Amino acid sequence: xxxxxxxxxxxxxxxxxxxxxxxxxxxxxxxxxxxxxxxxxxxxxxxxxxxxxxxxxxxxxxxxxxxxxxxxxxxxxxxxxxxxxxxxxxxxxxxxxxxxxxxxxxxxxxxxxxxxxxxxxxxxxxxxxxxxxxx
Amino acid sequence: xxxxxxxxxxxxxxxxxxxxxxxxxxxxxxxxxxxxxxxxxxxxxxxxxxxxxxxxxxxxxxxxxxxxxxxxxxxxxxxxxxxxxxxxxxxxxxxxxxxxxxxxxxxxxxxxxxxxxxxxxxxxxxxxxxxxxxx
DNA sequence: CTTTGTGCAAATTCTTTGCACCAAA
DNA sequence: TTTGGTGCAAAGAATTTGCACAAAG
Numbered sequence: 001x002x003x004x005x006x007x008x009x010x011x012x013x014x015x016x017x018x019x020x021x022x023x024x025x026x027x028x029x030x031x032x033x034x035x036x037x038x039x040x041x042x043x044x045x046x047x048x049x050x051x052x053x054x055x056x057x058x059x060x061x062x063x064x065x066x067x068x069x070x071x072x073x074x075x076x077x078x079x080x081x082x083x084x085x086x087x088x089x090x091x092x093x094x095x096x097x098x099x100x101x102x103x104x105x106x107x108x109x110x111x112x113x114x115x116x117x118x119x120x121x122x123x124x125x126x127x128x129x130x131x132x133x134x135x
Numbered sequence: 136x137x138x139x140x141x142x143x144x145x146x147x148x149x150x151x152x153x154x155x156x157x158x159x160x161x162x163x164x165x166x167x168x169x170x171x172x173x174x175x176x177x178x179x180x181x182x183x184x185x186x187x188x189x190x191x192x193x194x195x196x197x198x199x200x201x202x203x204x205x206x207x208x209x210x211x212x213x214x215x216x217x218x219x220x221x222x223x224x225x226x227x228x229x230x231x232x233x234x235x236x237x238x239x240x241x242x243x244x245x246x247x248x249x250x251x252x253x254x255x256x257x258x259x260x261x262x263x264x265x266x267x268x269x270x
Numbered sequence: 271c272t273t274t275g276t277g278c279a280a281a282t283t284c285t286t287t288g289c290a291c292c293a294a295a
Numbered sequence: 296t297t298t299g300g301t302g303c304a305a306a307g308a309a310t311t312t313g314c315a316c317a318a319a320g
Contacts, residue, residue: 014294014299014300016293016294016299016300016301018300018301019300034284035284035285036284048301048302049301049302050301050302050303051285051302052285052286052287052301052302052303053300053301053302055285055286056300056301069209071206071207071208071209071259072206072257073206074204074206074212075283075284076283076284076285077209077284077285087246089251089253091251098250098251100246100248103246106241107242110260110262111222111235111238111260113235114265115233115264115265116224116226116233116260116262116263116264116265117262117263117264117268118224118260118261118262119261119262119263120260120261120262121258121259121260121261122207122257122258122259122260122261123256123257123258123259124206124256124257124258124259125245125246125251125253125255125256125257126253126254126255126256126257127245127251127252127253127254127255128251128252128254129250129251129252130249130250130251133252149274149275149319151274151275151276151318151319153275153276154275169309170309170310171309183276183277184276184277185276185277185278186277186310187276187277187278187310187311187312188275188276188277190310190311191275191276210308210309211308211309211310212309212310
């Protein structure tokens with residue numbers, strides 16, 4: 001939790017109790033959680049926590065570049081504390097989202113075009129994960 | 136409209152009046168429309184059309200592989216009749232979505248991994264479009 | 271007839287907003 | 296104190312569901 005506190009400062013985010021708790025959860029649980037998953041995980045130990053605060057907090061984190069919002073899941077927004085260039089895989093059956101690291105850096109380069117100013121690249125893979133394949 | 140009729144048959148989709156109208160709209164308007172945009176465009180000439188039918192129709196089209204659902208826009212689902220390998224760009228300001236063709240085919244190759252069975256690749260670029268840059 | 275498709279209304283889910291209270295500087 | 300943060304309840308928007316009627320084979 002103290003680490004989260006310091007971590008937030010790197011992004012010029014004032015660490016409140018709630019913000020540190022959310023960041024701490026993200027740092028310790030690299031599961032690309034939804035708002036609801038974060039809320040459900042924290043509310044037992046933080047009964048007064050409001051879902052609005054979780055929304056506010058993640059909006060702020062995204063704005064400050066501390067986390068990435070993923071649109072890979074059409075149902076809910078998902079959040080990733082790992083802001084390095086990497087891709088994501090979503091299992092169509094269980095819905096789990098996994099990181100894919102060590103891809104060729106060329107994949108994350110924006111194509112040269114005069115029509116758009118590209119500032120971000122998202123790469124998603126869809127399919128079936130190992131666990132779900134065995135069913 | 137007759138073309139849409141035939142087009143649907145290629146995907147083993149029974150062409151009802153509504154389905155043909157939706158497919159016709161998609162084929163003639165390559166704007167990656169939302170459900171609501173499709174509904175709004177068609178309802179003037181088809182006043183009894185229901186939004187539920189538009190939802191049903193697009194679910195069917197996606198299931199049969201006639202269109203691709205894009206998750207690039209976190210607000211609404213968007214649909215693309217072009218099922219060839221190409222990427223998408225979304226302007227952060229105006230929200231418009233553009234196709235990006237002629238990218239290196241290697242970009243659309245799934246990485247070799249034993250952990251996942253990858254069946255689809257999505258590449259999204261975000262930034263500012265030419266029109267919005269001039270503001 | 272029997273199956274499949276359509277359309278309405280209601281329900282659900284996710285997210286945002288308005289506003290009052292609390293906390294920190 | 297003044298600003299910023301939090302939390303509740305209500306509102307809003309997108310999508311899904313249940314069910315009755317219509318259309319097609």
